[in-house]
Amino acid sequence: MEPSQEPTVTGYHHALKELNAWLAKATTDELKQKSNGTRWTNEELLFHMVFGYMVVRALLPMVRGISRLPRPWQKAFAAGLNAATGPFDVVNYWGSRAASTVYNRHRMGRKLDKTIKALTRRLEHETPSALARSMPFPTRWDPFFKPEMTLADVYAYGTDHFNFHATQLSLRPPDSTTLSSP
Template sequence: MMSEPPPVDRAAIAADLERARVALHELVDGASTEQLARRSSGTRWTNEQLLFHMVFGYMVVRRLLILVRVFSRLPDPVGRGFARALNAATPVFHQINYFGSCAAATVFNQRRMGRQCDRVIAKLQRSLTLESETNLRLSMAFPVRWDPFFTETMTLEQVYRYPGKHFDFHRAQLTLG
């Protein structure tokens, strides 16, 4: 007889979402205009652009949740083919990701970034609360070349956990101090 997997630790996921939300506010509120305009370490972005990119990671998760729900219901070859196509488009993705964050940081700048982060994390918190255990175990193939924290297959639970890893990785690249 197969035993049921343990329930997903929603409290840990929710706490990580809140941790990043608070950290983002501390980073943005504590930074001067000059610090935000500095280049980050290991990226082509300024600190302000990188901070937006960190918030954008949470924004992307809302769309990824939809994709996992859809592709988990399709035959596996369809999802794997989609992931292969996305992997093939990695160079284009990286360009769009870079220039998109540059442009978006002009709108979601130091004044607006915190509010955007609050909104998107509140929505993720609400959706996490409403997810069934069954849904949290849904999975799909992912384009592993797009992000170092994507794995070949990811569950909805892993997608909820992803943006904290992305946030922490990029936080180490900030040159605010």
């Protein structure tokens, strides 16, 4: 693995430890409580944080494909996605609510573990030129989408998204001994 990829993988593993610590520590009542600054409960928000990594897996082939198109087409694609922000927000909200009933506290840790393993395997095989491929992104969809994102940026997005939403949980933070254990 390239040294520049290590922070991304380290972020993945820290997020997994943090998620598992919250899931082990939180009571059912705490998971049903509202989060801070979102309309989701803590459990729904935890799933949404896992979903960010699932989105990365979907975005990777999109960046590989769209980045090969002529530049005006790339910009038109991003503009079209930006125009669809309203419907995206509705699906994003209700999708996370519904999916958290399937990937609940008993399943979301395994889902994140599986997703992170797949992302790490794929990242280990990426070449520097592949990681440098880029395309315009719909910046209205997410605060962590930049106007132009490389494949390396997309790999790192899941952790940025996870860390941001972690601050919105109304759960007590996991203690540092839980996070530092192997």
